[in-house]
Amino acid sequence: MTDATHQTDTTAEEARLKYYSASQWTLIWWRFRRHRAAMMAASVLGLMFLAGIFAEFVAPYGPVTRDTNYIEGAPQVPRFCDAGGCSVFPFVNGTKTERDPVTLRAISVPDPEVRHYLHVFVKGEPVKLLGLIPTDRHLVGLNPDVDQKIHFWGTDDLGRDVFSRTIYATRTSLSIGVIGVMISFVLALIIGGIAGYFAGVIDNIIQRVTEVIRVVPIIPLYMGLAAAMPKEWSTTQVYFAMTLILGLFGWPTLARRIRSQLLSIRNEDYVIAARLAGARPGRIIAQHMLPSFTSFIIVDLVISFPYMILSETALSFVGLGLRPPSVSWGVLLQQAQSVRAIEQTPWLFIPAIFVVVAVLAFTVIGDGLRDAADPYSEAH
Amino acid sequence: MLRFTLERLVGMVITMLLVSVMVFLIMELPPGDYADRYAFRKYSGTGVNVTEADIEAIRRDLGLDKPMLLRYFDWIGGIVLRGDFGQAFAFETSVAKVIGDKVWLTAGILFSTLLLTYIVSIPIGIFAAVRRGSAVDYGLTVFSYLGLALPNFLLALVMLYFANRWFGADIGGLFSDQYRDASWSVGKVWDLIKHLWLPAVVLAWSAVAIQIQTVRATMSDELNKLSVTAARARGVPELRLLIKYPTRLAINPVVSTIGFDVNRIFSELPIVAVVLGLTELGELLLRAYLDLDMNVAGAILLMLTFTIVFMNFVSDLLLAWLDPRIKLGA
Amino acid sequence: MPKMLTVENLSISFRTSEGVITPVHDVTFGVEAGRTLGLVGESGSGKSISTKALMQLLPGNASLSGETRMTYTDKAGKEIALGRLKTGSKELRRIRGGEIGMIFQEPMASFSPVYTIGNQMMEAIMLHRGLKKRAAREYAIEMLNKVGISNASARVDQYPHELSGGMRQRAMIALTLSAGPALLIADEPTTALDVTIQAQVLDLMRDLQRDLGMGMIFITHDLGVIAQIADDVAVMYLGTIVERGPARDVIRNPQHPYTQGLLDAIPSVEHLHDRLKPVPGDIPSPTARPTGCPFHTRCAQAIAGTCDVTAPTEVSTIPGRAVRCWLHSDKDRNAA
Ligand SMILES: Nc1ncnc2c1ncn2[C@@H]1O[C@H](COP(=O)(O)OP(=O)(O)OP(=O)(O)O)[C@@H](O)[C@H]1O
Ligand code: SF4
């Protein structure tokens, strides 16, 4: 045997040892990392979360800042070339007002004579980063001396910047999802835990109640609760009420999972041993029973995000969820309810892309996690 | 079978009772009560000065001063005994009148959607299972992801847009202008059918995406069963074998989730109705919520949920009929 | 006796996610009309897939090597190349069930749970005997009677889950035989059954085979069962046949160390049906086939430098028997 083969033998051996000694979570991570689609989805989602968290910095303007010079204006795509030649740095052309030859309405058209170059970390509106740190710097924008704003994704009927609004909406919609999922997780833990641990009559009653909640169509149910919100509530109150409503009825699926898993292991030796040792139920569930299926719970949590997001979007879309001046994906899409909007201001649909991408990403990550957590399950 | 049916029937009634309690609670949820809102609606802007005593009088007239439990029994009793869902204040008439033939329109939408869902998803799911790993199979997986991710109102808008471009203008809604307010006739029914396909496609979309994957998964399992190999080893022709053995079992999960599909359709209905301009219960429900016309909203929510509970019952029976093992196990 | 089935150089490969594996390697055997061939070997030795290959019942990722020859002589005396039959062809469907019948290990799983016993029997009868519905039903009841199921006219309308395990396997035998096969393949038909029932079913199968004059391939883990039912035996190890010959002779005087190991595993003649003690050592995984003699990793008599390097070829030291082991082919070993 030559030295070289010996070398590879030992490294292979080391790799094997590493594999056998890796913890469950490391193994899941390794398998998840191999899932290309899920990794991609995770990065996209990561970007979305970052943009949402630092919305004040990423968005060039505030969500309700109006640009009366550019109403229902089309997206301004930064470019490197125009009729006047090319440049190394991206720029947008200036705009000027003209009358539409047919309708005689005043419209904004690009003015090829003027170039405005893009700048990073520009001075702009003063904001508070994360609501705490005051700054007036924004990620990108035009030179503050220029009397023009840049609207990457156009503006709405009030001249508000769709890009900025979408970024702020991302924060709202994702955070509602996160808090909603957390609330329903806690409820599922308590309800599913009680049902699965105590079994018997308690379980039967809880099953009945769960059945009733599962059987009511969820959006009409949410709508009923949302309709009850007093009209005079502030946007913050409405926001928290919404997360509560979404969380309050999102638990049945997860609770059932926890219940059935608990039921299946409640008579295992180690659980009985803990019970005989006099440990309290909450402690037994948390320390001895839950860890054996944590990975499944995580998968279920991830795949319940899309329902939260879609529900919020749907409710706000029909005017029963968040209300302007709040911005969420659903609120933004309220402006895009008609075929007319598709024809005349298609850029108002950009928030819909965010909805689709976020939901897809959560679903793909959920699938990837499931495969990683349970290598013997079939992918689909 | 009789025992099984009775058991499920009792279960259904209990669930319906609990559902009615929940719906009643939702009706009671908005601040103020019916009398407040009635008075506000009727007299605001008319210059009439409404006193607390007037409202109290309305309240007494309608029996709203009774304790909650009694009010619940009044309400559910009226529904069960007299088919009386109470007053709809937005229209100053009874809830039953407001709802009217919208029940049938909704049923039409529901069943055309269900039909479409199963006609499309079952054969495609089977095909995907038989051709596992083929390009078609992967394409369907991608479609399923999209089916989940695309919000239905967006799909409705896009469909509406293309329908407008390709088939001319009058495609939204449930009727053409000429029939909208006409009384029922053969022409009107035909007109309805011509309009039903669009909401059916939009509403079936996500259900189809999910059911294709369900059928595909169970069908793949079933295809690997020994009983299929055994039947093949007996010389049963392939197509007949496919239909008789694995397919029969692969549609079980579809049948057992009929209730869920109805639930999903009703859940999407109010939103899709807004975009497509459908005049059925979902749209009425949304309007009732926005007006806080809770008698109407409660009635509709109750009808929708009872339909789901009933469809669950039907699906249990169908399942027992499809799979003889279920009756024994119960 | 003329051979009704000859299998030569059968090799089966599977495409898997870990690459191509070849769990059956150059297997040759034959069945004589009216006689029973016992196929014996440990789990995973390739017994089931070798017989499934005959009727093209292997899954889609399987393929046979080009050298494979499988020839079957049907009831009319026509020679049929089994590997050449087209998928979905009428000829293949006639062979399946009508010429070659198959019984599997799990009687519960071999029946579809959602049709009655009668329904599934009548399907086969109508397909292969050309009977109409009513006549097929009569015939099904007759067959159920024949395999010793009491109250057959009531049983015929029952679902598989309403029958006991032994009863189910009898019904499966009835179902398979009702199509009138000339060759019966029984893949561990008694393993899933209760010990007392096992003997009954075994006797039933032997009697039926004799009465109907069928050829039979009987697959088992258990040389004890072979002693009771088989005329000839082929011992399989890791996808190759290591020894074959008349069952009696092989059991009395095993030549291959693996056969000897299997025999040692049986405690005594009185306890033929006790659970098998395994042959010592681990079965190698199908992805890592040993070089040389496949058995050398577990063979106590292995000859270092030979057995682990070169695979022995099949030799016939006693007429009518064959063995694949260096201990019996000195001449070849020196040549290698
Ligand atoms: N679908 C398949 N894909 C890949 N490999 C397979 C497949 N089916 C069988 N094999 C391989 O063929 C080998 C032999 O399988 P087979 O079922 O014939 O064994 P057997 O001798 O019948 O064992 P048992 O006594 O357990 O039934 C298995 O060990 C496996 O490696
Ligand atoms: S060839 Fe060698 S290893 Fe193989 S069985 Fe014979 S003696 Fe054992």
Ligand SMILES: [Mg+2]
């Ligand atoms: Mg086998």
